[in-house]
Amino acid sequence: MVQKLDRLKESPSQTAGPYVHIGATPNWVEITGVWNEDLGLVLVGPETKGERIVVKGRVFDGSGTPLKDALIEIWQADAQGLYNSPQEKRGQADPHFTGWGRQPTDGTTGEYKFETIKPGRVPYKDGRLMAPHVTFWIVARGINIGLHTRMYFSDEEKANAECPVLARIEHKVRVPTLIASRGEENGVPTYTFDIHLQGEKETVFFD
């Protein structure tokens, strides 16, 4: 008989449910006075370095209906490609940029929107640079475990073409599901990133 490998098991995930906002964005559902501000609504201040952009879109289910009760979190590097995290060993990130944001999808239209900056490039494990990207985490009623994906930028064609993560996608027809298209709204570069949970245009999700 061999010795046991005494490791704990990760706590299993459960859906965030339809009322995730009570805990995540209480002021947004009019539970006011408990805490001052909902965490993650604001990423950018006047001193943040980098190009101001807007990232917006909707999350669609397998019938093409937008989710009106989802919660989206993003995590991204600063303009220099550094993360504002104690686990970041490569240098000091911009102290005026947290890199983390959280927004509900609108209860009527299903749209989410982040005002942020365009991230710099970050190296893959072997030192090759990944293309600029924003990590997304999506939870909602009906989603048993949070879905991870990445948003890339349509105006970074060269970087996207050499990104080691995008290169791992065997079915090249699915790569465009990760690329947000650049437009402009009120003079601000705006990237639209729609997420399809299921069906023909299903977004690539990562494990």
Add this chain to the structure above:
Amino acid sequence: WHPPAFTPQYKTSILRSPRYPLLSLDNTISEMTGPVFGHDKLGPLDNDLIRNFAKTGDPIGQRIVVYGRVLDENARPVPGALVEFWQANAGGRYRHRKETYLAPLDPNFGGCGRVITDQEGRYWFRTIKPGAYPWPNGVNDWRPAHIHFSIFGHAFAQRLITQMYFEGDPMIWQCPIVSTIPDRRAVEQLIAALDRESTLPMDALAYKFDIVLRGRRSTLFENRMEGN
């Protein structure tokens, strides 16, 4: 261990589950880093749901303390982790504009709280035990009493949302959301034990709920080849 995405007994998952397999990605710096929240973000009543929304007095219901530790898979504490939680009131009613259940709101109960774990990974909060709650899935489905938890570890890959259930509740084993978890031992990991030793006499019952996040060691970074 985790629930799969497609669990048809939980009806909403049918159209909200990907059909393609997930693409396995070895964690990069993007996943190994994560946001950290300072204590300055928190107010003094953030972990006290009995007081943090009180208008005219205490909320109605069973007073409880929930406490535990946040650990990694090697049972090491995760200090400085932000834990958020939300729940219904004693009657099973959530304070949310899309909620239509006929049980009344409690004017002194909001239902949200948060806490940051200490150096040993410990957290605790005080609240009212939530009630069971009916929901439109099957014609007569009820959620067991539960508290939702959201936990930030040190890496974004550790991000977790789950639910805590209460020891001895017979409804746990009838719930289509609980049963999305295939392994009974995994379900048992989400059931908080009644802890009479930690109960506050003449005040509040105590439940212990430990949370385990993904991860056993830090990666071999160039500048830290020993890992840990």
